[in-house]
Amino acid sequence: GETADSRAVLVEVKKRGYKALTMTNVQGSTLSREANETMLLHAGPEIAVASTKAYTAQIAVLAILAYDIARANGKKLPFDLMPELARIATIMDSVMSQKEIFEELADKFLKESRNAFFLGRGMDSYVGLEGALKLKEISYIQAEGYPGGELKHGPIALIEDGTPVITLVSQPNTHLNIRGNIKEVVARGAIACTISMEGMEHESDSFVLPRVEPLLTPLVTVLPLQLISYYAALARDCDVDKPRNLAKSVTVE
Structure with missing residues (x-):
């Protein structure tokens, strides 16, 4: 949530009057503070420079978001997300x-x-x-x-x-x-x-x-x-x- 080029995009998005949602693993980060809403990944601290669990957590959170948007729009969904995510965690x-x-x-x-x-x-x-x-x-x-x-x-x-x-x-x-x-x-x-x-x-x-x-x-x-x-x-x-x-x-x- 501190990357400069990502923040530049956020600033431009807000300048154009759009709302912004930040997905981050760090509560209180710059992008989190400056966005309208924040979804925390809750992946726990990741010390290594190369992102691994934060990458995986982002995919999971994006899947939940996409699933809920589809359901809110009345889309017929081919599977039940949460049981599948639970099975994937075991895998x-x-x-x-x-x-x-x-x-x-x-x-x-x-x-x-x-x-x-x-x-x-x-x-x-x-x-x-x-x-x-x-x-x-x-x-x-x-x-x-x-x-x-x-x-x-x-x-x-x-x-x-x-x-x-x-x-x-x-x-x-x-x-x-x-x-x-x-x-x-x-x-x-x-x-x-x-x-x-x-x-x-x-x-x-x-x-x-x-x-x-x-x-x-x-x-x-x-x-x-x-x-x-x-x-x-x-x-x-x-x-x-x-x-x-x-x-x-x-x-x-």
């Missing part, structure tokens, strides 16, 4: 308890690598961007995230022998397409680390997540990417909590 605990798997994946795919790619389709592509950001922030590996549909429009030229490609497969309507992307990069020498969801898994996948409502998959698909990034940084003797050149809040524009 998240289960994923975190298997962290040694992600330590092994980080050691296998990323410890000696200079670059990495993240692929996904639909919402998976956005989570891939977050995974790439986390990896480059704390391990200093050059990481890029791309939608699977854009792979052959340029990024595939960068794939060579031994390039790690981390792929998410959680969207039922595109999982066959992303499987085609995996085959394309493997055919060009990439080593594939695939995180899939139950019902869409292959025996060669690195980790299979329990199935959740497709609209809420980012809550669980981001966890393996965060953990892989964490263990890659440790394996490379990087300071996970205080990456070089970065600060928790960017207070200047």
Whole structure:
């Protein structure tokens, strides 16, 4: 709630006469004080520069907000949100308890690598961007995230022998397409680390997540990417909590 460019947007929004809602993990932050309303994330203190639980909490709070707006507008909703979020919380605990798997994946795919790619389709592509950001922030590996549909429009030229490609497969309507992307990069020498969801898994996948409502998959698909990034940084003797050149809040524009 202290980032300068976000505050600049808030100032402009209020100047134009619109109301502003701030979602923040820090009560009393600048953006919270200056907005009309505040929704607290209640994620607890996050000391590390790279945001993890605050990111996940924002997705959950935004999902609640979107769900309630839809219900207030009389929309017919395909699932009951709160029971699904409760089930997802249990799944998240289960994923975190298997962290040694992600330590092994980080050691296998990323410890000696200079670059990495993240692929996904639909919402998976956005989570891939977050995974790439986390990896480059704390391990200093050059990481890029791309939608699977854009792979052959340029990024595939960068794939060579031994390039790690981390792929998410959680969207039922595109999982066959992303499987085609995996085959394309493997055919060009990439080593594939695939995180899939139950019902869409292959025996060669690195980790299979329990199935959740497709609209809420980012809550669980981001966890393996965060953990892989964490263990890659440790394996490379990087300071996970205080990456070089970065600060928790960017207070200047």
